[in-house]
Each structure stands twice: as C-alpha cells, then as structure tokens.
Amino acid sequence: MAKGAHSKADAVYGELKRAILTGALEPGSLIEKAELCEKFNVSRYPVSAAVSRLAYDQLVDVAPQHGSFVSRISLNDVRERLFIRSALEGEIAAEAARRMTPADTEALSANLTEAEAAVDAEDRAAFYGADVAFHQILTARLAMARAGEVLDGLRVHLERVRRILMAPPGRIREALAEHRAVARAIEAGDAAAARDAMTRHLGVTAELLERVAQERPGIFAA
Template identity: 45%
Template sequence: MHSVGGFSRGTVAARARKAGGSKVDQAYLALKRAIVSGVLAPETSINKNEWCATFHVSRLSITTAINRLAFEGLVSVEPQRGSYVAKIRLEDVRQWMLMRRALEMEVVAVCATDMSDDAIEALGQNLAYQRAAISSGDLEGFHELDTRFHRQMTESLALARVGEVLDPIRTHLERVRRTLLPEPGRPEGTFREHEAIYRAIGAHAPDQARSEMANHLDRVSRELQAFVTKHPGFFEE
C-alpha cells in the first residue's frame, strides 16, 4: 500500500466514507485525496479492482470517478493502457502560483489594516500548534495547520468571494506542496515565514505584510524549481 508521511490509501478511503455521499462520490474523493496528497504518485497505475474492493462498488462506479478526475486533469486515461495519475504540468503550476501570490499579498495587507484583535490572537494560536507539530514530527498535522493559517485570513474578514477563488487554486497546488513538504528544513522555514507574516499583521503594517507574504510564496517557487531538477519524472512542461 502506498504511503506518504503515514498517510495511506486506507486512511484516504476512510476519510471519504466519513464524509458521506454516494459510493461514486466517496470513491472520487478518496482517489482525489490520494493523488493530491502524494499517496498515488504521478504515473502510478490506478488499479480499478483494488478500488472496487475498497468501496464495494462496481467497476462502472470507479470508472465514473476516474472520468471525473480525468476532466479535472488529475488522471490520464489511455486506451489499451489504462488509467494513470497525471504528471504535474509546470506551466499550470506557475500560473496558479502567480494568481495565488497576487491575491494573498492583497489579502494579508487588508488583514494588517482591518483584522480584529481576536482574529490575530487566533492566528497566533495556530502558530503555537504549528510549532508543536514540528516538534513532534507530525508533517500531516503541520500541513493542515499551514493550510488553515492562510484560510483564517480570508475567513476572519468575511472575504467569502476571495476564498471561493483561492480555495480551488490551493487545491491545484496541493500536490506540489505535499511533494515539497518532506524536504529537509522546509517545515521549519515555512513556520518562520508564517511568524513574520503574523508579526506584520499584529503590527498593522500592510506594506511589511505584503513583503513577508511575497517572500513566503516566492520561496515555494524556488524550491519547486530545485525539486523539478532532482525529480523530472513528476512533471511535464
């Protein structure tokens, strides 16, 4: 069974069942989470029989789930060859990161101007949990807190429409972030950057907050390029 950071195919399937919905929806969510989390690496063959057994559904149901993922660009379906996890397209990643950078720099500037004391305190609490996750080696927990840290900014200001745009972008970038997260020193570096963003918000310094967010997201771009050089099989232009 494939596993990344203790995050196995069985775990993804269990979470999908807990989320409810039809069997097709559960299979779709489980497969999507397995791909996004890195449990199923690029070019991994998707064994329909295994997933049928996992969810006790027909091959037609699994095929329907796979077709939905193919429409989203996460799976490649090739006649006579089967279904495979799609490689990550670098050009797509570059554009998603460009959009995320532009939006989050403006969001954090608004946070530094308008975020309430209670919301700032909640960000600080998130950072305390991030520190604890790093200390205990809980990469999965740290990843979830990292995602939550960024989402708290839009939610605390009731920027629902901005969140609707950012959430799909973050989902697309999830595969990249999960791939990079185990790299030595990355969680610690991310935590320090989050601290700098938090301090700028707490100081009500919008220009500094923009700068710290830009530094944070630009490092991801630099690390991605370094990772591509070492693991070219994960990506395609």
Template identity: 40%
Template sequence: MTNATERVLSAIREAIIELELRPGAMIDKNALCVEFGVSRFPVSDALNRLQAEGLVEILPQRGSRVARIRMTDLTEAMFIRRPLEAEMVRALAPNASDEWLFELEGNFAYQTLAVERGDRREFHRLDLAFHEMMLSRLDFPRVTATVDSARRTLARARKILASPRRLADTLREHSAILAALKARDGDAAATAMNIHLDAVLSQLSVLVAANPGVFVVDEKPPAAEAG
C-alpha cells in the same frame, strides 16, 4: 453523481493527494471495483472526473494512471495566489482585532511545536488553517474559492516539498506575516506574503528539476477520453 461514484471519487482523490497513489502509477480498475464493491461504471465515472481535475490521465487502449504534476499548473496556481493573498493581508492588517491576532498566534504556536516534533502532516494542516483564518476574516467567498482551487493544485507538490528545511523556512515566513499583521502594517504584510509565496515557488522549481519521474515540465494535459 451517484453515491457509489462519489464514494469512489472521494477515496481515490484523497489517495492521490496524500501520495498513497504516486504520480505516474497505473490504476487498476478491476482492483478498485473489488475494493469498493461496485461495478465498473462508478469507477470509470470517478476517474473521468479526476481527469478533469488534473489528477488522473486516461490513456486510450492502455488504461488510467495517476497524473504527474505539471510545472505549468504549479506556476499558474502561484500566479493566482500571489496577488490575492498579498492584497488579502494588506486589507486585513489596518483593522486587525486583538482577538483575531490572538487566534493567529495560537495557530502559529502549534506550528512551532509541529516543526520541533518533525510532524509534517500536522504542520501541513496548521499551515492550511493559518491561511484559511485570514481568508475567512476577509470574507470574500469568490476570493476564497479561487485561492482554495489554486491550493488544491499545489497540494501534492507541497507534500513532496515538506522537508524539515522547508517547514522551518515556512515557519519563519509565517512569523514575518504575523508580525506585520500585529503591527497593523498592510504594506509590510503584503511584502511578507509575497516573499513566502515566492519562496515556495522557487523551491518547487528545484524539486521539479530533481524529480523528473514525478513532475512534467511544459507538457499539455491529455484530451479527455471515455473510461
């Protein structure tokens, strides 16, 4: 991948995940060429790669658009995360060190402040860090890579879902996970993690039904085309 393609790819991916480019929006290649000061090739290459990631649709004779979010992708991502993260906390709880628990408590304290301030962006960052602190403690690189991939699939939907109510619910669910870890109770920690992830999927299902222009239910992804 050339430096130009990598730069364009990174910028477009971030704009899509941060919802600056909304699901279903058409993508103007010429405007991107001007914005990044590049030829059409790096832009086309970047869009092809983003299509492989499920973030862009390339439509023959019509151009490219930001992919809507597929419910089947969300369901699959949660199906992957649920057993891995439940077993993660089950394994970590019995031997949780005071030092590590103190770090988790510090993160949770900042989560609480973010909810009180209504700072969705900061809460999202801390939420990711909370789970990452557990994954890094487990220290199974392939598990981390698999969970990270599933979380990226969920990123756009999670940002749309981030209402004040969902943030407060997530905080309570994280509190239950943390309490079980502090008690060194692996079964309780796994149960709390399952409740947390099940709640996310349940609320995502409601969100999908209420936003048909943003989400797609049971639609197969389009075949890859040249840009």
C-alpha cells in the same frame, strides 16, 4: 446510476482523490482498476465512474488501450497559480495589517501555536491543516469571501505539489517561521512589511518548485 452504485462510486472517488492529493498515488502511476474492484468489493462500473470523475478533475489521464494513469503535475499551471496566489495574498496580508483587530491577531497566534506543536511532533498532516488555516484566517477575518473562494480553488490544484515541496527535512519549520514573520507585520500594523513577508513566503515555494522540477522531472508535465 442506481443509488447504491452512486454511493459506491463516490466512495471510490473520494479514496482515490485523497490518495492522489496526498501523494500516496504518485504522478504517472497506473490505476489498477481490478485491484480497486477487489479492494472496495465493487463491480467495475463504480470504479470506472470514479476514474471518469477524476479525469474531469484533471487528476487522471485516460489513455485508450493503455489504461488510466495519475496525471503528471503541470509545471506551467503550478507556476501560474503560485503567481496569482502571491499577487493576491500579498495584498490580503497588507490589508490585514491595516484592518485586523486584536481578536483577529489572537486567532493567528493560536494558529501558530497549533502549527508549532505539529512541527515539534513532526506531525506533517497536522501542520498541513494549520498551514491552510493560517491563510484562510486572513480572508475570513477580513470578510473577503470571494477572495477566499478564489484562493481555495487555487489551493486544491496546488495540493499535490505543496506536499512534495514541504517534504524536505526542516521545510515545515521554515514555513512556520515565514508565517510568524507575516503575523508579526500584521500585528504591528505594517502593511508594506506584511505584503513583503507574504510574497517572500510564497516566493520560497516558487523557488522550491523549480528545484524539484530539476530533481524529479518525471512527475511534471510541461
């Protein structure tokens, strides 16, 4: 692929991926290639290349003779990823309670202040960023690079469903309260309480998933 075509395909890919992950393109929706060509002022090739990459990422399903569609969210995959996150992050929270320094807990406190400002302003995008950062602070401050990589990999594939689960009124404020409970236990040096608070936090997410799966079955695959 020529350099110009490659950069155009990258641009289309990035835009489509953001739209899928943020829910602007809903699961099951048709990807209109002709509209994308017009929107980005490109030929069909960069659009097709971008769609192929998204199919490799399992974000798009390509049905020959029918078109390309935003993939539905695999319910079993999400359940498994949440299970792994809960098991791993519960232990990370416990270890944080044992090892984190006052400077580390100050970083958590600053994050919670940022998240509270986002909640008060009803700025969901800012809250989502603070939410991810809260969990990343734990692995970063504990120098758990490999655990951080595993969790980041899980998080990418949970991004679409996370935004759906955070959508109900009041949910982001509840999530903030759950983060505060984790931080309090860590600051107190109570490993068992920190583990419990983190697993409860992720358990709420799992419960919301099952509720949404009942209410909106069309966005999920088995």
